[in-house]
Amino acid sequence: MEAHPYVPRDLHLPGYAPCFLSMSNILSVFASSSLLIVTLVWIFSGKEYSKGDSRYAGRDAGVVTVEGITAVLEGPASLLAVYAIATGKSYSYILQFAISLGQLYGTAVYYITAILEGDNFSTNSFYYYAYYIGANASWIVIPLIIAIRCWRKICAAFRVQGGQTKKPKVR
Numbered sequence: 427m428e429a430h431p432y433v434p435r436d437l438h439l440p441g442y443a444p445c446f447l448s449m450s451n452i453l454s455v456f457a458s459s460s461l462l463i464v465t466l467v468w469i470f471s472g473k474e475y476s477k478g479d480s481r482y483a484g485r486d487a488g489v490v491t492v493e494g495i496t497a498v499l500e501g502p503a504s505l506l507a508v509y510a511i512a513t514g515k516s517y518s519y520i521l522q523f524a525i526s527l528g529q530l531y532g533t534a535v536y537y538i539t540a541i542l543e544g545d546n547f548s549t550n551s552f553y554y555y556a557y558y559i560g561a562n563a564s565w566i567v568i569p570l571i572i573a574i575r576c577w578r579k580i581c582a583a584f585r586v587q588g589g590q591t592k593k594p595k596v597r
Contacts, residue, residue: 430442430444475557475561477548477549477553477557478547478548478549478553478554478556478557478558478561479540479547479548479557479558480547480548480549481540481547488535488536488539489536489539492532492535492536495528495532496528496529496532499528500525500528500529500532503521503524503525503528504525506521507521507522507525519576519579519580519583520576520580522572522573522576523572523573523576523577523580525569525572526569526570526572526573526576527569527573529565529569530566530569530570530573532565533562533565533566533569536562537562540558
């Protein structure tokens with residue numbers, strides 16, 4: 427019987443056969459497969475989503491700008507926020523608030539530019555309501571909830587700090 431890497435070492439595993447692939451082989455196959463699947467889903471979902479808003483297919487300057495800012499600024503800031511939340515950093519609420527405001531601003535620009543340009547970018551009413559309105563609703567609701575929560579936390583922290591730093595009144 428071949429030795430196995432499991433604990434306890436004396437565990438009896440009938441028919442055990444060691445893996446013939448190295449960890450780097452396994453990870454490279456996994457990473458390549460994942461990248462291929464994500465790329466295919468991205469391509470096909472983008473084409474599908476464009477039925478709800480053809481500005482994506484046409485690479486509209488306003489949409490590209492809003493999405494670019496989101497990807498370049500809010501993406502890394504969101505990763506930093508995850509780190510700040512997980513490690514209990516003092517700046518986590520202000521960072522979440524800033525990201526949420528940025529997302530709300532970007533969503534407002536997204537909708538307002540569509541309205542100003544005639545709001546005629548959907549293939550039909552199903553795609554308009556399901557994709558353009560429905561799929562984008564989360565980009566309003568979730569950041570709004572986070573912003574309100576953070577606002578309350580920040581205000582509460584300032585109230586506590588204000589109560590601790592005030593000098594007692596002399597009578």
